[in-house]
Structures are given as C-alpha cells and as structure tokens.
C-alpha cells in the first residue's frame with residue numbers, strides 16, 4: 001500500500017514527527033529539541049508557541065525527507081507529554097501564560113492543604129490519581145488564580161484550556177476543534193474514570209469553569225482535518241493518546257497483565273488491567289489506557305519523575321560527560337558503585353512513595369569516589385526506582401511479572417538494561433522499533449481510518465531486538481537493593497517541609 005500514517009510525538013524535551021508504512025516501519029523522522037524554562041526552583045515551563053512551531057517544523061522535515069506529500073498520508077496520530085497544560089484565548093489563539101509542565105511543583109503546598117482537608121479518597125476514587133502537583137488540575141487552578149481576570153473570562157467562554165494534544169489539534173485545525181482523548185483527560189484530576197465524564201464536584205473544588213474544558217473523545221476516531229499551510233493537503237487527525245498509554249499500545253500490551261516500561265526523561269511503567277479500573281493500594285495510579293470504539297481499557301501506572309533526566313544532569317550540570325551516550329563508557333570504567341547510592345529525586349519522589357518535597361541525594365561517598373562511580377550509581381537508580389514500582393504492581397495485581405517490555409531513549413544503554421534485568425530478576429525485552437510511543441499513536445490513527453483492520457493485524461508488527469536475562473548470582477545485587485531501600489527511607493526522613 002502506497003499510503004502512510006504520521007505520528008506527532010510531542011515530548012518533554014523534543015518534538016518529533018515520524019512517518020510509518022503499512023508494516024509499521026519507520027520511513028522518516030523529524031526531531032527538534034526546544035527550550036526548558038525554570039523560572040524558580042521547582043518550576044518548569046514550556047513556551048506553547050515554541051511547542052507548536054517545533055512540531056510544525058519537524059512535520060515538514062519528515063515529509064521532505066521521505067519525498068512524500070501530505071496527500072500520501074491517510075491519517076495523523078497525536079501523542080504527547082501528559083499533564084502539561086495551558087490556557088489560551090479562544091479568539092486570538094494567544095496563550096495567557098506558559099504551559100506548566102508535568103514536572104512543575106509550584107502547587108505542592110496546595111496539594112498538602114487538600115490532603116489535610118481529607119480530600120484524598122474523593123480524588124482517588126473518582127480519578128484513580130493522588131493529590132500531587134504532577135497532575136493538570138492544580139496547574140490550571142494556579143493559572144486562573146494568578147492571571148488577572150482569567151477565571152471570569154473562562155466562565156464567559158473566552159478562554160479555553162487543554163493538555164498538549166488539545167493544543168496541537170486546535171492549532172492543526174485552525175482553531176476549529178477543541179478536544180482531548182480519555183487517556184489525557186484521565187491525567188487531569190478533573191475526569192471521573194468510572195463515569196467517563198468531567199466531574200462537577202472536582203471542577204468546583206478546583207474552581208475550574210467547565211466551559212473552558214475540551215470535549216473528551218475516544219483515542220481512535222477522526223477528530224477533524226488539518227488546515228495549516230505546512231501540509232498542502234487536508235489530513236484526518238484520527239488518533240490521540242498520552243505518550244505512556246500510546247507506548248503501551250505500541251508495545252502491543254493489549255492483553256490484561258502485559259507490562260511495559262518507558263525510559264525517557266522520566267520512567268513510566270504501565271500494566272494493562274483490562275476493562276475495569278482497579279484502585280491501587282500500593283502507591284500506583286489508575287489511569288485510562290485507551291478507548292477504541294465503546295471499549296475502555298484501564299492501566300495501572302508507576303510514574304518515576306527522573307529517569308534519563310539524571311543522565312542529562314550528569315551532562316549539563318555536573319559536566320562529567322559531553323553527550324548522554326558517553327554515560328555508558330564512563331559507568332563502564334568501574335565494576336560497581338563501591339557503595340555509592342544516588343537518589344536523583346530532583347523533582348520529588350513519584351510512585352510508589354509520593355513525596356513532592358524530596359530532593360536528590362548522594363550517599364556513601366569516600367575519597368576514592370570518582371565520576372565513574374557516580375555515573376554508575378545514576379544508572380542503577382533508574383533501575384532501582386523501576387524495581388520499586390514493579391514490586392507495587394505485582395502486589396496490586398496479584399500477578400507475577402515474567403517479562404518487561406522496554407522502550408525510550410535510555411534503553412540503548414546495555415549496562416542499564418542488564419542491571420535492570422539483574423535487579424528485577426526478569427527478562428527485559430527491547431523491541432526492534434523503540435519509537436513505540438509514536439508507533440502506538442500511528443496505530444490508533446490508522447485503525448480509525450481503516451488503514452489497519454484490527455489490533456490482530458498490527459500485533460504482527462511487534463518484533464524483539466534483544467532480551468537481557470538476569471544473572472542467577474544475586475548476592476551482589478541483593479546488597480545494592482538493601483542499600484537503595486535504606487537510602488529511600490533516609491530521604492523521606494530528611495525531607496523538610498518549610
């Protein structure tokens with residue numbers, strides 16, 4: 001078939017557009033990093049215009065590179081960094097404030113207030129989430145509280161809001177379509193995952209006018225056609241999913257009990273739990289994986305805020321490596337960390353501990369500690385955090401996980417992947433195409449327009465690249481795990497709330 005599907009993958013650090021063929025293989029890719037803004041300690045913002053412009057640029061780039069035109073695309077699927085949210089003027093299209101990013105902690109104190117007021121259970125039962133600044137709801141409230149007159153304007157329907165999928169669809173359709181999908185809505189703290197509706201009680205709690213929210217749709221359907229100059233032909237936008245849910249779909253974890261972990265800026269482990277939500281008792285989130293037709297699939301999720309970002313920190317702040325790739329060479333200079341434990345909680349502790357105030361800490365330094373030990377400890381920390389989440393997931397689901405499918409930028413690192421398998425004592429399997437997030441969005445879009453018939457057809461495209469098998473000798477790894485658990489307890493103890 002001489003037609004193709006494009007996925008737009010708007011991530012935390014870069015915008016990507018990828019064209020796939022009918023076999024799910026990559027034809028071309030455009031990618032561009034954009035600026036991160038850190039206006040205060042714990043605050044993270046993106047410029048929505050830069051997000052849109054980089055996405056437009058990489059889309060044009062991917063089309064150019066493939067020698068195709070927009071006419072050759074049957075559909076576009078959108079996948080996005082989740083929870084990051086913005087508010088904009090409906091008539092002018094101007095954002096009224098920067099997008100507040102998922103990593104941003106400015107609403108920590110407000111979340112604590114709500115916890116003290118006993119709102120945890122209400123939130124958990126309706127949304128599957130927790131009171132943490134990670135999610136969009138308190139960020140929207142912050143914008144409405146701080147941009148003068150904005151709440152009134154929102155009530156009058158002059159201002160609208162959305163996560164990044166909503167912003168991109170709105171821009172792509174020339175301001176005509178204001179929608180999101182269930183997977184993104186389920187990250188806002190405002191969406192009831194049982195009734196599949198915006199929840200009035202929560203909207204009133206956060207003082208967010210319903211008029212400003214997008215319409216919530218399935219993850220695989222035609223939302224509208226593109227109307228923008230860099231695409232010389234109208235293309236249906238036919239798939240939307242948050243990036244971690246898209247990766248679950250791209251990894252073909254379509255059966256209950258299947259699990260994937262994505263190693264990007266953060267790490268996100270998701271388990272397909274089937275057609276009914278299960279509320280976690282071990283610090284995980286319940287979220288909507290996707291909705292296809294009238295069938296909603298749910299997932300349990302463990303969100304780790306700092307994954308590959310610790311490698312960026314070694315590169316950009318510590319300066320011990322020049323590129324992320326070099327971390328493997330540096331860490332490979334030593335056999336182990338010599339007792340150094342690095343807990344890189346630069347953005348608070350996520351699952352399963354949830355402590356928004358925790359900050360990064362290095363333990364066990366000696367006169368012999370070198371940059372190589374710290375680099376190795378940084379990689380180990382990614383694996384240990386994943387272990388904590390997997391333990392919680394096994395406890396919640398009563399399932400023993402035998403295989404972990406992995407993807408994302410950091411899975412290229414053999415030291416990390418082998419250590420991950422050793423620590424978890426399960427096979428870690430990396431697929432041929434590690435761009436599973438984009439692939440998942442492409443699948444959702446292609447299914448909606450009949451490019452692929454059903455999930456059975458696309459399941460054939462998942463191919464294994466490499467399996468990392470655990471080392472049977474666990475003596476050394478057990479010692480490291482004990483040190484890690486001790487470090488996590490110490491961090492919780494040390495954390496100050498001023």
Ligand SMILES: Nc1ncnc2c1ncn2[C@@H]1O[C@H](COP(=O)(O)OP(=O)(O)O)[C@@H](O)[C@H]1O
Nearest residue numbers: 011013264265308309311324325408409410413
């Ligand atoms: N060889 C490597 N070893 C470990 N981490 C790496 C390596 N190469 C890239 N990374 C990390 O992977 C992340 C980028 O992965 P990606 O999937 O593109 O993330 P995102 O979608 O969050 O932007 C960065 O945080 C980077 O530091």
Ligand SMILES: O=P(O)(O)OC[C@H](O)CO
Nearest residue numbers: 011012081082264265266
């Ligand atoms: O952009 P990523 O890949 O770092 O993903 C971010 C997550 O969606 C945050 O929940």
